[in-house]
Amino acid sequence: MDRVTSDNPPGTADTAALRPLLPSPLVEVADERFARRGLRLLLKRDDLIHPDLPGNKWRKLEPNLREAAAAGTRTLLTFGGAYSNHLRATAAAGRLLGFGTIGVVRGDELADLPLNPSLAQCAADGMRLRFVSRSLYRRKNEPDVLASLAPPGCFVVPEGGSNAAAARGCAELGRELRGVADVVGVACGTGGTLAGLAAGLAGDQRAIGFPVLKGGFLGEEIRRLQQEAFGGARGAWTLEDRFHFGGYAKRTPELDAFAEDFAARHGLPLEPLYVAKMLYGLTTLAEEGAFPAGTTVAAVITGGAGVGWAGP
Template identity: 65%
Template sequence: MLRPAPLQPEPVGVQSSGNKWRKLVPVLAGLTPGRTLVTFGGAWSSHLRATATAGRLLGVPTVGLVRGDELAARPLNPALERCRTDGMRLHFVDRSRYRRKREPEIARSLLREAGVTAPYLVPEGGSGPAAVRGCAELGRELRGRADVVALACGTGGTLAGLTAGLGPEGHVLGVPVVKGGFLADEIRALHTAAFGSAMGSWSLDDRFHAGGYARLPAALDRFARGFEDRHGLAVERLYVAKLLYALTCLAEEGAFPPGTRVAAVITGVPGPGLSSGLPTG
């Protein structure tokens, strides 16, 4: 018998994904007065929203470097509007340079254009070594509670930390919400950067990204609405809907032997207007 045990990584008292806070807290430990929080993300980035909220709560200025300069001429979607409401200044970057943002000269030019002179840089998705080590606590909290721990993945930081904390006692199943098949290498690199070696037992199932990040096919939206109606649990659409759909399909395929304890890590709750604002099709 498959016994799903939904788990949310943090109480969410603000409109932000719970795992983003777990990743941000250790990253922000080194923030000093007078610096501006700067980070990166796409048009529907939950990490941008979390950083904007952190800046508001801490009284720190924030700048979001947003992928896609064509967005500058369009009305803000609900996610970016939430960032602006929380005080984040948005700077839109053409996609070719955004892909090269890790190159030092490109990064310096982007900061100059955004008017930032004293930046405190946070990686895209918040997924740096400090964030990964912070997420290891989630794995330690789950030891002995599940045989398989499943979560949706964007940049891989939460999964990288979770596997390290869980240790050999369980397996972590990641459901990427982005397409491209690059996450496995990113997770290995994060393990090396944070811990010096590979960590834990984990795997990825790349079949459930539904076309890419922030893609919400009508069939997936219907599944999420049905899940909400049956279980009374609000389903966030960027990550959680894809995770729950993946687990449903895998259970139907017989991927989990009888008696398997599966913990579904609910990495966030829907913010007002955010799920409804996603285009369906």
């Protein structure tokens, strides 16, 4: 299989050579649903940071890649489901920077099926896919199970890329938004982006996370990540649990209609599983009067609408 190679020595993390677009663009859009409440809506276009590592994928993976290179590691191992954008981003990073990559995929039944587009792209980028049962996958963080999955000397990146290094990387997102917004909305999968975003914002700003999974477990995870990354709680943040539309990868006609309408209004097709849910939530809050007149609301566009790229 042909592979694209980089000019970097294997296992280095010269991420500057990838020429990320940082800080990511910030654009204002005229949306009457916000304007009639006296609100401004800004879009933080993190989806434009890099074509192969867009959005929070860059912000979460880049510090992990640097840690792996500093440790002399040549192989990355990480975890994800059948449509994991984190797996795809890790595979792309490995191709571009010369790391070997291993993806542990939830669901051993998938090994007998044709690869979906996301996993096919992972394989094309050189990732070795290892399919495990769902019961074993749930135990992936247990030391004995992790030892059985990870070859000696490899660098382990957690599911979704969310760890202390990732949270510190996402703090730069908050710093880029200082002084330009009062409230910042972001979609949440594993919590690392919100943990870092809130830490990077100024004291008079707050972040709202919109979980795309059911369960209400993210608050504890965000607090844990902030403790590990920053030594304690940082920034003002809340979670809005009403807008998961049934859970991960779930969609409804109502959500699809909102995304189509937003694209027609603003010329921006929305990634449906993360970004559309977040913007639906922000729009609902605006129409409910949750923000006082004069508030500037920023929405973080963590992923594009192209095939295989979602949000956190």
